[in-house]
Amino acid sequence: MFGIKKLLFRDQPAAQLAADIRADLGLWREAAAPSLDEVHFHTRYVVVDIATGGRQGSNDELLAISAAVVRRGAIRPAESFYVDFSGELDADTVDRQLLAFLQFVAKAPLVTYHVAYVEPFLQRVMRERLGVDFQSQWVDLAWLLPSMFDDKSHSPLPLDRWLEIFALDAGDGRRDPMENTLLIARLLQMLLVRATGKEVDTAAKLVAESQAATFLRRTH
Numbered sequence: 001m002f003g004i005k006k007l008l009f010r011d012q013p014a015a016q017l018a019a020d021i022r023a024d025l026g027l028w029r030e031a032a033a034p035s036l037d038e039v040h041f042h043t044r045y046v047v048v049d050i051a052t053g054g055r056q057g058s059n060d061e062l063l064a065i066s067a068a069v070v071r072r073g074a075i076r077p078a079e080s081f082y083v084d085f086s087g088e089l090d091a092d093t094v095d096r097q098l099l100a101f102l103q104f105v106a107k108a109p110l111v112t113y114h115v116a117y118v119e120p121f122l123q124r125v126m127r128e129r130l131g132v133d134f135q136s137q138w139v140d141l142a143w144l145l146p147s148m149f150d151d152k153s154h155s156p157l158p159l160d161r162w163l164e165i166f167a168l169d170a171g172d173g174r175r176d177p178m179e180n181t182l183l184i185a186r187l188l189q190m191l192l193v194r195a196t197g198k199e200v201d202t203a204a205k206l207v208a209e210s211q212a213a214t215f216l217r218r219t220h
Contacts, residue, residue, distance in 0.1 A: 017130065021095050024103070025130060033107035036137060036204035040192045043203040045070045045139070046104070047111045047185040049177040050118055051086075057120025061085075065101055065122070066177035068185050070111075073192070075185045082178050098129055105136075109203050111188050113159050113180075115140040115214075137203070139210045141187055147213040148194045162187060 017025070034044065048067045054060030063086045069079035081104040083097045112118045115138045126134035145162055146153045152165050159180075163170045168186055171179065195201065200209050 015131075016091075017095055018092060021099055021130075024099055025132070028099070028102050029132075031107065033137075036109060036207065037202055039201050040196060040203065040206070041072055043071070044106075044108045045111050045188060045203070046108045047181050047188060048105075048118060048122075049112060049181040049184060050121055051177045052121055055117065057117070057124055060121075062121045062125050064177050066181045067101070067104060068178075068181050069108075070185050070188050070192075073189065075182065075189070080178070080181075095129055098126060102126075102130075102132070102134075107136075109137040109139060109207060111139040111141065111184065113140070113184050114142045137207045139188075139206055140214055141184060141191065143214040144206075144210045145187065145191065147209065148191055148198065148200075159184070166190060 036043070046067050046069055048065070050062060050066070051064040052060050052062055064082070064084045066083075067081040069076040071079075081101060083101065085094065085097075089097075119136075119138065123134045126132040141162075142156050142159075146155055146157070149165075153161075157165075160170060163183060166187065168183055170183060175183075192206075195206055195209070200206055
């Protein structure tokens with residue numbers, strides 16, 4: 001039995017995947033990504049958060065992944081995903097859970113708070129466990145919220161400050177990744193309304209706006 005940190009540093013794990021996992025990965029690779037030209041109401045957004053043992057995606061341990069779907073303007077309780085890597089897991093279990101995450105996402109646009117923190121952890125674990133180059137279309141609320149709600153803040157804020165601004169009940173104490181995911185999903189719901197009013201009305205436009213906001217606010 002191994003924890004995921006030890007598993008990440010094994011030699012060439014992707015070549016040792018079970019045959020059914022390799023087959024399902026092949027199907028996942030061949031599957032087409034959904035169109036990003038649909039309006040928000042018809043787009044399936046997957047909101048993602050993670051728990052980690054540190055801030056460095058290249059070194060620190062990934063402890064959990066949570067995800068929830070926002071579609072047709074609503075958070076879908078029946079469409080959620082959570083996996084906990086903090087215990088002692090065997091290699092096959094870890095591989096199957098990571099595959100399940102890929103299948104759950106189904107190449108939909110991803111939403112999180114600080115892509116620069118979340119993405120490196122996911123890319124490393126997917127590369128080292130499954131041999132997958134995990135490249136996604138991201139929407140980063142950390143940079144997009146001040147762009148869309150400049151009447152409330154012109155600069156990036158901590159997540160909890162945005163929750164206060166929108167009077168969302170964040171609870172007391174430390175939140176787990178799923179609680180964070182659902183709160184980020186509620187921020188996304190409000191952002192999609194504002195974005196549509198600004199004619200950023202498709203997933204493609206939202207991803208582009210997120211990338212532009214990230215670039216501009218980091219370089220100015």
